[in-house]
Amino acid sequence: MTNLTLVSRNRSFGGWQFVYRHYSAVLNCEMNFGVYLPPQAEKQPCPTLYWLSGLTCTEQNFINKAGSQQFAAEYGLIVVAPDTSPRGCNIPGEDDSWDLGTGAGFYLNATQMPWAKHYRMYDYVVSELPEVISANFSVVPGVQGIFGHSMGGYGAIAIALKNPGMFKSVSAFAPIVNPCQVPWGQKAFQNYLGDNQSDWLAYDPIHLVKSAQERLPILIDQGDADQFLGEQLQPDVFAQACAEVNYPISLRKQAGYDHSYYFIASFMGDHFAHHAAALTKG
Numbered sequence: 001m002t003n004l005t006l007v008s009r010n011r012s013f014g015g016w017q018f019v020y021r022h023y024s025a026v027l028n029c030e031m032n033f034g035v036y037l038p039p040q041a042e043k044q045p046c047p048t049l050y051w052l053s054g055l056t057c058t059e060q061n062f063i064n065k066a067g068s069q070q071f072a073a074e075y076g077l078i079v080v081a082p083d084t085s086p087r088g089c090n091i092p093g094e095d096d097s098w099d100l101g102t103g104a105g106f107y108l109n110a111t112q113m114p115w116a117k118h119y120r121m122y123d124y125v126v127s128e129l130p131e132v133i134s135a136n137f138s139v140v141p142g143v144q145g146i147f148g149h150s151m152g153g154y155g156a157i158a159i160a161l162k163n164p165g166m167f168k169s170v171s172a173f174a175p176i177v178n179p180c181q182v183p184w185g186q187k188a189f190q191n192y193l194g195d196n197q198s199d200w201l202a203y204d205p206i207h208l209v210k211s212a213q214e215r216l217p218i219l220i221d222q223g224d225a226d227q228f229l230g231e232q233l234q235p236d237v238f239a240q241a242c243a244e245v246n247y248p249i250s251l252r253k254q255a256g257y258d259h260s261y262y263f264i265a266s267f268m269g270d271h272f273a274h275h276a277a278a279l280t281k282g
């Protein structure tokens with residue numbers, strides 16, 4: 001185990017839920033991540049599924065609330081859940097609001113001061129973390145999926161669209177799929193990327209899907225009682241953009257569900273089935 005410090009480990013569904021800490025050279029700080037190893041990992045390499053959490057989360061929200069371990073054990077998937085931002089970097093204003101700075105890294109590479117030295121969650125998720133995982137755990141090389149919630153659902157979709165061939169499956173719960181037009185996205189992009197809105201398009205799923213290089217089917221679950229649906233999420237706008245370019249998307253509206261992990265846990269099994277169909281076939 002190179003360069004990883006064990007924070008916690010708990011037996012779960014015949015496997016182990018671990019939390020590790022490591023120094024991230026990309027983010028210039030210490031980072032935690034959760035990694036669940038299913039029982040199958042004791043005998044053979046397993047595919048990997050990356051989870052990206054939403055605003056205000058650490059690695060703990062997902063591993064404690066989503067109920068993922070039972071499905072990871074059923075399908076034999078390693079599940080990796082990073083933190084959502086650098087922490088404790090002494091950046092002015094990093095803790096001033098819950099939707100910018102700490103807990104709100106937005107899975108992009110910031111170009112603006114004072115964020116640019118640390119806020120590079122895109123490179124962390126796309127490059128550094130997968131290298132750490134493959135160096136320390138027995139993964140099937142190149143067989144990985146990605147999913148997430150809200151800010152993390154946006155991150156999963158944007159990262160999959162920007163990296164054709166890297167993932168075999170993608171899905172999201174209540175993703176922020178129209179970030180250039182909604183307050184959460186505009187605040188993050190303006191602060192991290194600057195005032196030039198053409199620079200924002202590099203992370204905009206609506207823009208990215210129009211030039212997508214592959215047709216990886218996207219599963220999205222969205223609660224119709226989600227308090228953020230109209231103002232911050234706008235999945236119908238993304239579905240329309242997908243329809244215009246014949247991009248395969250399954251947008252499921254779930255009656256009565258809100259934005260919480262009660263919603264996420266309710267459909268976690270469906271998302272694992274979606275990913276396992278692509279990651280464990282053959």
Ligand SMILES: N[C@@H](CCC(=O)N[C@@H](CSC=O)C(=O)NCC(=O)O)C(=O)O
Binds near residue numbers: 054056065098260261
């Ligand atoms: N503090 C906010 C609500 C913050 C919130 O709902 N965060 C979501 C993600 S929102 C989009 O990225 C979340 O996952 N929270 C963690 C949890 O365990 O529920 C407010 O007061 O409105």
